[in-house]
Amino acid sequence: MTREELVKHAKLFQREEITGYQVYKNLAKSTNDKNNKTVLAKIAGEELKHYNIFKQISGVDVAPQKTVVWFFTICGKILGLTFALRLMERQEAKIQDVYERVIPYMPEAEAVKKSEEEHEDQLIALIQEERLDYAGSMVLGLNDALVELTGALAGFSLAMQNTRLIAVAGLITGIAASLSMAASQYLSVKTENDDRHAGKSAIYTGLAYIFTVAILISPFLLLTSYMLALATTLLLAIAIIFAFNFYIAVAKNLNFKHRFLEMVVISLGVSALTFGIGLLVRNYLGIPID
Known part of the structure; x- marks a missing residue:
C-alpha cells in the first residue's frame, strides 16, 4: 500500500473518530445524570485519542461530519442515549472491513480497533436509562x-x-x-x-x-x-x-x-x-x- 493510500485511510479513520467524539461530547453536555455524563466523557476521550493517533499519520486535521453529529445528537436526546450510541456503533461497524485491510500496513489501526471493541462497548453498557x-x-x-x-x-x-x-x-x-x-x-x-x-x-x-x-x-x-x-x-x-x-x-x-x-x-x-x-x-x- 502506497503512502498516499495510507494517508487517505488515516483521514477516513480520523473523520469517523472526530465525528464520534463530537457526538459523545454533545450528549455528555445534554444529560443531567452524573454517571452518564462521566461515561460519555470517557468515551469522547477515547475517540479523541484515536483521532490523534491517525493524525500522526496524515499530518492534517479533519472536520467531523456535521449531519451525522446532528442526527445522533438529536437521536440521543429524543430516543435515549443507549439507542443512539448502539445505532452509531452499528454504523461504525461498516468500517471494520477497512480496518482489516489496512492493519497489515498500519499497526495503529489494530490498536484502535481493539480498544474500541474492548472498552467502548463496556462503557456504553454502563449508561443508565429509566x-x-x-x-x-x-x-x-x-x-x-x-x-x-x-x-x-x-x-x-x-x-x-x-x-x-x-x-x-x-x-x-x-x-x-x-x-x-x-x-x-x-x-x-x-x-x-x-x-x-x-x-x-x-x-x-x-x-x-x-x-x-x-x-x-x-x-x-x-x-x-x-x-x-x-x-x-x-x-x-x-x-x-x-x-x-x-x-x-x-x-x-x-x-x-x-x-x-x-x-x-x-x-x-x-x-x-x-x-x-x-x-x-x-x-x-x-x-x-x-
Missing part, C-alpha cells in the same frame, strides 16, 4: 394491545360493519384493557417485593397500551369503509411492531428479525381468528347489528 429499565413493562403493554386490540377490531369489523361503532367499541375495550393491564402489572411487581418499581412499571405498561390503542383505532375514526379501516389498522400494527422491536433490538443488542416476525405472526394470527369469529356471530347466531 426507559430501558422498564422496557419489559412497555413490551408487555404494547404486545398485549397489539394482539388483543387487532383481534378485537377484526371481530368488531365483521360483526358491526360500521366504522364509528367499531371505533367506540375498540376505544372502550382498549381503555378497560389498559387499566386492567396496568393494575395487573402493579400487583405482579409488588408481589415480587419490589414496591419501589411497582408504580412506574404499571404506568409504563398502561401508557404503552393506550398509545397503541390510539394508533390502531384511528383508521376507524378517519375512514368510512370498515374493510379499508381494518386493513389500515393491520398495516399500522405491523409498523408499530417493526419500530418498537427495532428500537429494543438496537438498544439491548437483541435479535431483531426473530422478535419482529414472532410478534407479526401472533398479532395477525389472532386477528384472522377473531375475524372469523365475527363472521360467525353475524351470520349464524342471529345477532344483527345495524
